[in-house]
Amino acid sequence: METTTAEHIIWQEQDLIRNEFPILKQTVNGRPLVYLDNGATTQKPVSVIRSMQEYYTMYNSNVHRGVHTLSQQATAAYEAARHQVAAFIGAHHHEVVFTKGTTDAINLVANGFRKDILKEGDEVIISAMEHHSNIVPWQLACEEKNAKLKVIPITDKGELEMDVFRSMLNPRVKLVSVAWVSNTMGTVNPVKEIIELAHEQGIPVMLDAAQAAAHIPIRVHELDVDFLALSGHKLFGPTGIGILYGKESWLDKLPPYQGGGDMIKHVTFEKTTYSEPPLKFEAGTPAICEAIGLGAAVAWASKLGIHRIGAYEHQLTEYAIAQLKAIPGLRFIGEAEHRSGAISFLVGDTHPSDVGVLLDQQGIAVRTGHHCTQPLCDRFGIPGTVRASLAVYNNTEDIDRLVEGVHKAVTLLG
Template identity: 65%
Template sequence: MPANLSLETSIQLDIQKIRADFPILQTQVYGKPLVYLDNAATTQKPKLVLDAIQDYYTQYNSNVHRGVHFLSQKATAAYEDARKKVTAFINAKHAHEVIFTRGTTDGINLVASSFGRKFLEKGDSIVISAIEHHSNIVPWQMICEERGASIKVIPVNEKGELVLDTLDELLDDKVKLVAVTYISNTLGTINPVKEIVARAHQQNIPVLVDAAQAAPHLPLDVQDLDVDFMAFSAHKMYGPTGFGALYGKEEWLNQIPPYQGGGDMIKSVSFKKTTYNELPLKFEAGTPSIAEGIAFGAAIDYINSIGLPNIQEAESQLYAYAVDALSTIEELRFIGEAHNRAASISFLVGDAHPFDIGEILDKQGIAVRTGHHCTEPIMQYFNIPGTVRASIAIYNTTEEIDKLVTGIKKAVTLLS
């Protein structure tokens, strides 16, 4: 089995310490230790995050923003402190540029609806890429259908890399926005987002980045990227499900209308007219998921305690180890081999259906994902029904990769 023992030794003690922070990693599946390699779907949660949720409900459960009593003020302070943590995490210029959402999908829908209603007209276009998650396809299809606009697609090559030679031709005067993923959840491709933003901005076209897969693996700096909108989810970042954030440049957020109406997003209401609240509350109608928001802040604290550059380095080493190890399986072929990849590895094994491989691995305590991964256009491009996807996080180890390889070889034997 390939290994870089000096690198593995240098991170092993830290990784073992990190693993101890995640109670679920002590779980057994079918009598075998859990090997969790489905992190692109959702990451596990450290005790710090779990404690933050319990502490809120047991010590200061109250609604936020509208109460003058002690519990409400304490909850509001903790909730808004989480917003400040997100702001610093992505290096946003202002905290009011961070909108709390239900996750990446909700954030993209917010922009599609609000931006589309304001700026999209009949005959206009939205540019997306061929390797987008459905969440960055369907909302644009919906608003384009409603407004009489269309979608244009940046193509992909057989390595899973975007063919950016076509970008300048796509960016004509009818394009109102570009929406691209930072890291493909299926192929692991890291897109050159900064270049895409710069080229779009040359034509005065704003850019939305789906950073759901990037946020737990790469440092994010919205000011350096100069991105106009960026959406990501807490549950991919060791945080709770049902919560996330949308970054938007102040100039854009002030121009577009609210996505939803209700409490908290208003300044005043009469039967004749409603005046909307200031940012960020303008886009945050109703009672939010308070515990989840506070826990999201705790998840960012956890990531910061390790250091995202350290996470990136350790995961890069493990990713290289995994690719080398899986390459020893003669029957295995990778789907997507971009030069710059991270986090997710998609593959097929001989003529076996991905589901069959996944089911055999599951019986060995190994959790991977099988199917189209909400990226059906990619599967259509490669003319396959789906893939097996193994995706890593900071708590994964080379020993777990070895178990994955052994498990796949067993599947080959059973299915041959």
């Protein structure tokens, strides 16, 4: 397999990279673990695990409130993580709001639009490949305001019908919110073009970058995107933490999502004034340890290089597709020209869950079902897929085990 210099270095470093992930050393059902469910959550390197252990064993304390040493150390580490994430996505630190994850971040924006922006007859545009977390919040907002939720259709290959999208843009549209990368098909959407087309008509854009952050470099200022959300646990970090990036002008405009401590300047029983963003959206004690873990995760990914990770995974994806194509009766769901991270497929008439169970018996972890994209599966008329989703610690041996496992599963189910 031919590789460029940058890619070749990662191929050579595979053993070192895998050794940084303790969970990969175990066996499942008597076989070495093959973990191909990274679209659901990634595994964590030792540096992330250690950073969280150090917080709880050395300086556990609340942030932003105390004058004592431990509180000052915790506050410094928490805000350092915000700076690390901001650098990772090309933002200013005050544009980065810590959230519970992508779902929480999208709900934060949807809540703000529901309260102050959406009116009867307005429209919000999403796409046919969205995760439920980028469908349901906008449904709730539109239902309350009697606004309309419009959906960009997709082709049989799993790509957005961009001509239709252009025709959907009009003065009634108050937001376009789309996935950068499909969690089911791996389709990489033309987000730069989407942003430019929307902005030509003064329409803001939100990107769900949950599936992009571990594979594609993010530079929010270069994209000129208005909002962007991502989850830590899909980026080698812990669960329960994510971020919302928002342009400063938008964060100033949106109302607080929740009320409580740490998001206020002054409270009386008659009136409360709020802190400036991002604290305006961070009510209560935050997920301090998780934020520190996220900071360690983006530091780990940045050191390896997202460009290099993406180039390596592209080669591995091509290898996987070529090997899977050789399985009789296998068909891919989504064959976009530009794809990243995920490969979905079905084999003959076998149910994806049955294939998943038999793969697990061989120590191979994949995801089966509709992957929180039920409307997408309805579009293709299928109950779900078998999804193998890749990360930088996967290798060709993992792919060979997957192909062998699918062959065996189909034989047993035949």
